[in-house]
Structures are given as structure tokens and as C-alpha cells.
Amino acid sequence: MSHPGGAKTSRDSILSKIRASLGATQNDPARLAAAEKRLIAKPRAAPPQRVAAAGTDLVARFKEELQRQLATVVETAGAPEIPAVIAEYLRANNQPLRLRHGNDPYLSSLDFAETPGFKTFQGRAAPDDTTGLSAAFAGIAETGTMALTSGADNPVTLGFLPDTHIIVVPQSRIVATFEDAFARLRQERGHTPMPRTLNLISGPSRTADIGGRIVIGAHGPRRLLAIITGDH
Amino acid sequence: MQPTAHDFKSNARAALADKQLQDALSGLPGGLVAQRAAARARLPEFDGLRDYGRDLRNHTLEHLDVYLERYETALIKAGGHVHWAANGEEACAAILRICQEAGAKLVTKGKSMVSEEIGLNARLEGAGLEVVETDLGEYILQIRHETPSHIIAPAIHLTQGQVEADFRREHAHLPANRRLVDPAELVDEARQILREKFTGADVGITGANFLIAETGSSIIVTNEGNGDLTQSLAKVHVVITSIDKVVPTLDDASALLRLLARSATGQEITSYTTFSTGPRHDGDPDGPEAYHVVLLDNGRTELLGSEFREVLRCIRCGACMNHCPVYNAVGGHAYGWVYPGPIGAVLNPGFIGIEEAGNLPNASTFCGRCEAVCPMRIPLPKLMRHWREREFAGGGTPFSTRIALKSWAALARRPWAYHFLARLTSRAMKIASGRNGAFRWLPFAAGWTGGRDFPAPQGSTFQELWAARQKQAAKKRSGR
Structure with a gap:
């Protein structure tokens, strides 16, 4: 003390x-x-039927719930497709072709050379960064939520300072419930399961504080792109 | 915050006559009621989860000391500091000390009702610090020198036009002819102004929706992301929260998170749910260098040992006020202290005394909607009744009310007198009402007859009708 x-x-x-x-x-x-x-x-409440019923397609449920919360969701087969998806999304939203990510090995391996003039940077977010790119630790199907663990691989500020946040979610990491994601956290991170910050992100920043009308882009990102990716 | 709960009656009268307030209240929180109903319909498990949540909170309260100690141990292991505060003064002093030791000049703040409870801003500003509220609603209130009127939608009592006028007055350095017509333009302006504050802050203060004993984490639930910028960009993160927020495990928090946003705004989940555990780790490029949690009691231990224990299950969703006819009519400020609506009517007397807040548990029609929607199944009307009993026992009830209640009790205990008087009164009223069958004015009921006529009883009393029915039924049975 x-x-x-x-x-x-x-x-x-x-x-x-x-x-x-x-x-x-x-x-x-x-x-x-x-x-x-x-x-x-660690007793659990009964899981919601929307993800617990036999034969539930967790990826489809994840996608649907996240779209309901006004995020854009794109499915890709694997890493080689991701840079083109990102470039197209940034162009469509009239955003500069540059982004920043942490030293996450998967994100660092993405090859943006196919898009001329695309610039990538590494490290924590700077105030003038326009797009942050993160990799999710897990996707949670019941509410279309992405769990991000802070660290040098995925600095927490990348998800809040830039106007655009892009999150890559490996399909193999989409689980049914919050509890499933936490079980995975305990299992994979051992004695210190909690990072400094665990962010559950379920849509872009929003507010209804002026006249009760929903406005997207309050303090955090104005837009959110989730890229579900396969193993290719 | 200086309470004005004792003035509830005149506060309410003023609120009802306030055209702008009535405009602001007209659309909302009706929208929140519909959205909650839709979210509940989408999750068939919702009501079962409420039972689960109630039992989980009861278990936690019954072992509160054990879980708080476990939480403290886990938090210290994660590198954080815990400060226990018996009252608001101790909590403010602890936070001021943290700020001063960090050499802070600028403090950013996420939304926290507990900080309102202890009057934190005034205390920090009194010591020369600049304190900036970063939740959009709270920022608007700060520049208006007002307090929240709702626990999750603090500026719900304001119209867009009022906010525009505030921004033009407060942001005088911006071009006077700028467009501020759309809510999005107002949000953008606040976003630009608060950006500079986030990046320049020395200390970031947030509240907590839950604390987790298993991991030593604090959780905040937001839609704007201001709480995240507040805690990630400042050198020091301070959490101001209270002892009733602890839950045992991450799994327990999951069950409550399923209920919180759905009950509050009708969202499946808010945009951001953030778990903070200690300061930044070795090698982390961002996040705070120090993490402090201030645990406030401020009367909660007394509630725990009283007939009001169940109110400590509250997860501060605001559903009770959204569904309350009294809150919807007068808004939150009329309640005169930090927590408005039905939850305030039970909490405030516990925190500031029944002498000050005695009007609040009386400001209820006991329609029961608050209890019907409470995700933690808190029997709010019953708890309000307990406060009324305490007020009566303590002599706080007005003389005229005491006399009326005493006379009624005397009558109710003597059925023959009750029947006689009821018969007499109903006959007399029928005659006195004449051909209208109604009164335009009645003594002791001017409040009622001010707005509508009072219909006079016609024919027999209820007991007479009941007796006649019983007699007829008995005749039928014996005649068979």
C-alpha cells in the first residue's frame, strides 16, 4: 500500500x-x-438458446448480431485477402490508405504491397492516426462482441483514438458465450489471465445524450469493420 | 451535493409547469421502455436470468466481506492500490492525494454516480485542479453547472435547442455562424474539444459497474468510448466505486452483463465493456502507469444490516425510473439528490437521512412497475413502505396525515363503526351531490376536484352488496 x-x-x-x-x-x-x-x-447461468441450440451456426450468429449494432462485417478465407478488403473499405469511406497496428505477428504478416501507396505503421495510436487495426482474442456469438487483450501486440489506444477501427477475428476463435471467451482466456493466458485492459467491443462509438437521438462516433471510432477470417 | 429532497413537493410542482422540461421528457424515456421490451422479447431466457442474478447478488451480499478481501488481494497482486473510504470525505481526500502526488493539473472523468454522491468535482476544483467530464451528457451538465437527472442518461431533461445555446455560449472561440442544427454536429463539436483534454490529462477517473473478486478487475460499460480514452491516455487511472459492486467471478459478471444493457437502453450489449486490471504491464506501449481503486461505504454497511438489504442488489440500469409514472411526469431533479426515481426513493433516505428525504418514498403511486421490470427483482414498493413506516415511527409524518391515518386505523379496527359510517357517508354523498351525481369540489380533496369531478357513491356500500350476494348464494344452495 x-x-x-x-x-x-x-x-x-x-x-x-x-x-x-x-x-x-x-x-x-x-x-x-x-x-x-x-x-x-465458477458456476455459469444457462447459455442463451440463440447460441446453445443444437446446430447453431456461431459464425452466422456472430455476424448477424454485430451487424445489428451497426458494424460492417466481411468474411474472408484467410490472410492474403485481408489487405484488399481493408483498402476497399477505406476507399469506400473516403479514408486515407494508411493504418497502424501493434506487433501482433498475424497483423504484421499482412502484405499491403498490392495496394500502391498504402502505408502501415506500428505502435500505440497517435492523435492524428486515421485507422487502427487490431486482432481479436475471441469473437462472442451471443451478442456479436469482440474481445481484445491489450499489450504490445494490440495497443488499447488503437481502438479508441482513430476514426476507423478494423478488427480481424479468426473464425476458429468465435465462441458461443462470454463465459466461453473467459474460459479461453484462463486457459491460454495461465496464471495472469487478465491483460491490463480487456475490451469487449460490440459496435462503433455512439451516444444518445443530445435529445435522445442516436449519433454514431461520439468519442471513439466513427466506424467499425470486423473481418472474420479463415485459416488460408 | 446539497440535497433539496425535502422540497420535493415544490420541486415537482415547478417541474410540471416547466415547458422545456416537459418537452424534453415527452418522447423519453418512453423510447427506452419500448426498447427494453423488444430486447427482452429477443432473449427468452431474460426473466430466468433475473432470478439467477437476484440469487447471485444475494449470495455475494451474504459473503460481502469475504469477496471484498479476495478482490483486494487479487488487485494488489495485479499491481493496483486499494483505498477504503468510510464516507465521502475520506474518498475525496484519497483521490485528491493521488492527484497531488501525481503532480496533476488536468483530470478527465468518465461517468460516475458515486462521484456525484461524494461531491468529488467540487473538492478537486477547490484544490485548484481542472476537472473535465467526458461523457457527453455529463459534459453538457458541467458547462451548465447542473447535476444528472437520470443515472444512465444524465442530460435527458434537456432539449437539443438548450444544448445548442450552451455550446454557443461556452465555445465562444468558435465561429459564431457555424452550423449546429443536427445532433451529429453538436456531438462533433464536443468530440473535438474533449480530444485535447483526453490527450493532455494527468489523471483519469472512472466509475465501475462491477468489480471482480476472482481477478481484481473493475468493469465499465459505455457506448461513447470516453471512459476508455480517460483511462488509457492518462498516467494514472483512479476508479471511484462502492463496496456493493463486487461479484465473485467473470462468469458471474457475464450473467449480470446480459441483463444490464437490455434493462437500461434495450441494447443487447453496449458498444464497449471494459475490464481494467492493475496498471500497464511490462512492455505495454499504452495504458496507465498506476491504478487506484477507491472503495466507498457511505452508509451501505448500514443498509446491509437493515430491512433495506435488497436494494444493494441494484446494478444501476435505470429501468425503474424509465417505467415510473412519477419520474416521467417530473423528471429527475425534483427528487433533490443524486439518485432519482424509485431507486432514489429507497437509496437516498439511507444516504442522507429520512428527515431530509422523507418525501421521496411517499412520491409513489405503488403501481409496481419498477419492481416488475427490475432486473435484480428488488421489491422497491415494499422498501419504500418500510421507509414510510420509519418516517411515521420517527414522527416525520405531517400532523394532518398522522391524524387522518390514526382516525382511519381506529375505524378499521371497529367493523361495526366502519360499516355504519360508510353507509351513512355514501347515502349522504348521494343526496348532497344532487342530480349531477358528482361533486365539483370536496373538502380535503381539492387536489382531486381541481382537475375533475368526484363521482358520488350510488346505492349500497360494497359490504352491503357483498352480504346480499352471499345471502342469495346460500338461498340457491339450500333451495337445490
């Missing part, structure tokens, strides 16, 4: 007031065990 002093006593008094209000005692083995059990077992 970097701020000793009064803090310690408030901590103890709040915790003892909670116990008094609950009629509980400190270190009651039964209460500790009940909490421990939930933390270990």
Missing part, C-alpha cells in the same frame, strides 16, 4: 461493520468455504 495512514483503519472498520450487519464472524470456515467454492467452481 502506497498510502498508509487512515486507510488501514477504514478498511478494518468497513469490514467489521459488514460482518456485524450480516451477524457473521471473521474467518468463519463455513462462509469462507462457500465463497471459495464459487470462486473455484
